[in-house]
Amino acid sequence: MIVQQIVQKALQKAQAVQAVMLTQETSAVDFENDRLKSAESSQRTQIDVKVIVDGKVGTSSTTDPQDLEGVVNRALEAAEFGSPAHFELPDAQALEPVKIFDPSLLPLEKPEMIRMGQQMMDMVKTYNPEILAGASINKTVYKVEYANSRGAEYSADHTEFNVGTGGQLVRGTDILFAGHGVGQKKRAVDTEEIAAQAIEYFRMAEQIAPIESGEMPVIFTPRGLIALLLSLGLAVDGKSVYLGASPLRDKLGQQIASPSLTILDDPFIEYGPRTSAFDNEGVARKITPLIENGVLRNFIYDLDTAGRAGVKPTGHGSTRNLTNLVINPGNIPYETMIRNTSKGLLVHEFLGLGQGNPINGEFSVNLFLGYKIDNGKLVGRVKDVMLAGNAFEALKDITAISKEREWVSGPWAWFAGLIPYIQVGKLSVTAK
């Protein structure tokens, strides 16, 4: 394997070394404005090298498997000026068996992908011919290989399948975008259900409902929950905690959210969009509870930050990315949540999320897709409305969690997870 060759080569000068290699083939078809627009084949190779020389770290990467000498030399050069290593590379560990490869995806060819996209678009057009529809289908097969100088060697074959449809509806100067997609590591996907969900977002938006400014209860759809999860994700990042920038830095073991809230990071879900057994630092992945019954349980650490902070790495890679987020369901049916709301909002997508100071929890976002609830009924889409609040205050103010959960994943998702509908007691709504 190339990764072992790199390790051997670099060990001539380095005391420790790791190499990660990605090889990937993707097929994709793309529909735009009611038509098949393009199709694509892509081949990718990426080799990342990290060395420790005299206690200092250097990294480099290349896309050229012929250039092993070059990539090793650049890593060694960087190590001369590198930061002190606060870690040792991990020993070989026993890995959890995971389901990440579906052989039935291999024979899937572009003509069939085109047929699937066409079928979803046809459904959207049948609902409303005025919608300019689009679809995107993407199949990826990739291999990740890891080796380090302590003898850890892993290899994993992955498949990935992303399917989505949506469109835009222009009425006067009003433009509405809506869509739905699924991303997973297996082939079995219900295109009719995806199209039906996309249509449902359009259907709920048929009427435009005026709304007045004020404070009101807000229900976050599974996808809409990103408005709160974004801040939480940044604040549980071990690096921000170590540097003192996280508002949660001294809150481990404390009640930071409603007792009804339990969030796990679970890298082992069968064919989950972010499932895998080891990270890009050779650390075995494991389930990490983030919040249990409202109590903050863990931060996310890579090798180096864990070394600096004197804790264990959590297996989220050098960039500390969350895997599949799983939020425990509540006991109220979604329909009842809506019915119990006399005046409020159901929020799904935002504009301007992540601007400003998201680690603080403060958000002030434009509602890109949000719906008004009036007397227990969804009465239409709201326009020119801003939603403002603090994500951490909102997590304490959770008033209901739905029984139902939905996967958030796919081509247009910010994160991956199995998420219920969550109602927050009161948030500030500014209407134009």
Place this chain on the structure above:
Amino acid sequence: MRDRLTEALKMQDVEYADIRLEDKTNTWVNFRGPDLDMIGSARTVGGIVRALYKGGWGYATFNDLVDLPKRVREACETAKLVGTENSYFAPTEPVVDVVSAKLVKDFRQVPLAEKKALAEEYNQVILGHHKSIQTSSVRYADSFKQIWFASSEGTYIEEEVPDVNLMTAATAREGDIVQNGYQTCGGPDGYQNVEGFYEKARSAAQKAVELLAAPPVTGGKYTVITDPLLTGVFTHEAFGHLSESDFIYQNPRMQEIMQLGKRFGVQGLNIIDDGSLPGGLGTHQYDYEGVPTRKNYLIKDGILVGRLHSRETAAKMGETVTGNSRAVHFQHPPIVRMTNTYLDQGKAAFEDMIKDIKLGVYAIKAFGGETAMEMFTFSAAYGYMIRNGEVAELVRDVVLTGNVFETLKNIDQIGNDLAWEPSGPGGCGKNDQQPLRVGLGGPHIRIQNCVVGGSQ
């Protein structure tokens, strides 16, 4: 290389095909807090073949350059799965040219140790500025890219694309309040662009500290003055993207909204995209289809007069090519993009714009901006209240939002002080293609009845 590409293109059996190859080496030095966070370099080699057949596009992207004819065949076969209608592709004169980089101080000759030392000095300036400074982030990055482009029509262009940039950011904390300040610099023409940045780095730290004591702005409708940097972001994000014809050409309703000749603003409103502007961040001699770049008026004297095109969108709309087909790198085909976009300066002096505002907001720089066609949301880095014609107290969490058409009409004063946003990391994003280098410019402008988000 020209022979290799020409040879590979002989495999094409479609209406049009091109190949773009890239070889890029980049270097980075990142400090976060007191520690060196990352230092390293990478080399990225790869290419893309595009094939056009009966209106359908086939693409093949790859890192492995060994068998180029195979990639050409792959793209052509894929295009044939897609194409069923007529192709539209505006004609251009084939070009053969070599565009070399012009560097004042070549960053490739600067030792990594020196780049690290420079970043470390800026980092020390921030960390040592004030006791409230909690942490810092300093990111140095450079890249040098060689591009080879050849088309089945005989165009062949070699181009060198250098880039160097720096970001210095400070995070200040007081209790549960955390605030940020940042300053960026850089440019395509060399290492000198990131030298001598100590005072700016200090000002980033100072702003973060000052913001700790600043109250959040009270949400509501105000007369707003935006500074040149925020004007540039607004012009690019809120209006510029609507001028990209790939949003318009297959969409009759959008065509209606963006009808040439329609009035969009006051007489003095001029918005321009110019890929040929000397020294601009979005400047290229040719776009990624080999079309020469040029100065394109989008709004002239308040009237919509133009839009941005690729060869395909120009043909579909029966308009001329503008040189706006760009790709972020070889893993993507080029799409319609802006280059250097600016709201041109007018005649108003800042003092005259502000003097009759009783209660308003002066919004400065941008933390970010996002749009969905007509709707936009921008976070200013910070702002000041305007009270009785004067700049008053500092405020934070200034978020501007609205409908772009209404907002353009509500611009009633245009300043005489056009300025361009300095380079930095990042750039424009569209269809997963990010970050693309673009120039953003504008003067101070005054907007009536602008919604500022925040607590009630």
